[in-house]
Amino acid sequence: MADRKIGVLVSGRGSNLQALIDNIRAGVLPVKISVVISDNGAAYALARARAAGIAACVIERGRFADKAAFEKALSEKLEECGAELVAMAGFMRLLGTYFINRWPLRIMNIHPSLLPSFPGLNAQAQAIEYGAKISGCTVHFVDEGMDTGPIIIQKAAPVLGNDTEDALSARILEQEHLAYTEAIRLWAENRLEVSGRLVKIK
Numbered sequence: 001m002a003d004r005k006i007g008v009l010v011s012g013r014g015s016n017l018q019a020l021i022d023n024i025r026a027g028v029l030p031v032k033i034s035v036v037i038s039d040n041g042a043a044y045a046l047a048r049a050r051a052a053g054i055a056a057c058v059i060e061r062g063r064f065a066d067k068a069a070f071e072k073a074l075s076e077k078l079e080e081c082g083a084e085l086v087a088m089a090g091f092m093r094l095l096g097t098y099f100i101n102r103w104p105l106r107i108m109n110i111h112p113s114l115l116p117s118f119p120g121l122n123a124q125a126q127a128i129e130y131g132a133k134i135s136g137c138t139v140h141f142v143d144e145g146m147d148t149g150p151i152i153i154q155k156a157a158p159v160l161g162n163d164t165e166d167a168l169s170a171r172i173l174e175q176e177h178l179a180y181t182e183a184i185r186l187w188a189e190n191r192l193e194v195s196g197r198l199v200k201i202k
């Protein structure tokens, strides 16, 4: 059977994208990335996609009159490329009603904390400031809330006494690179069953 196709949305560095690319190449993630879309023309993730021979394109919010028009363009590009799942990998925008209704339970996001703790921006700094002893990452399906959708996979990382935001981010990132591949592989193998907020792994 042909590998299922996914589209990846990025805004920046793209280390999570790179981990997916590497794991696909290594034969441990049975999907094909059919397109990478960035809302930021300067994102290094675009170079990573092109180096891997993946179609990469830029769709900037500023070129559209409103959020729905921007999301319609994103959605059309993903459909044109045959994507069945949308993986947000450091895509720093909240998706709205138009997009979410178009891709029900077909959008995943990775977030650098153990949700529901520390949603939103600067999750690693939030964990340090709060005094958490354990943080980590979460892969979840996306709903209209901020980092509120059904949780698929979580991986923990310790917060150390003298942690800086950079040190904790790097420690969590190692777990992110494992968690995203695991979550997408479960989806590709049809092993995720969602009932309300609960994601059962078959």
Ligand code: GAR
Binding pocket: 012, 013, 014, 015, 016, 017, 089, 090, 091, 092, 110, 111, 112, 120, 121, 122, 123, 173, 176
């Ligand atoms: C990752 O740490 C990801 O979890 C985070 O941005 C970073 C992107 O890194 N995403 C969020 O904070 C979303 N709220 P990458 O571009 O190297 O994959």
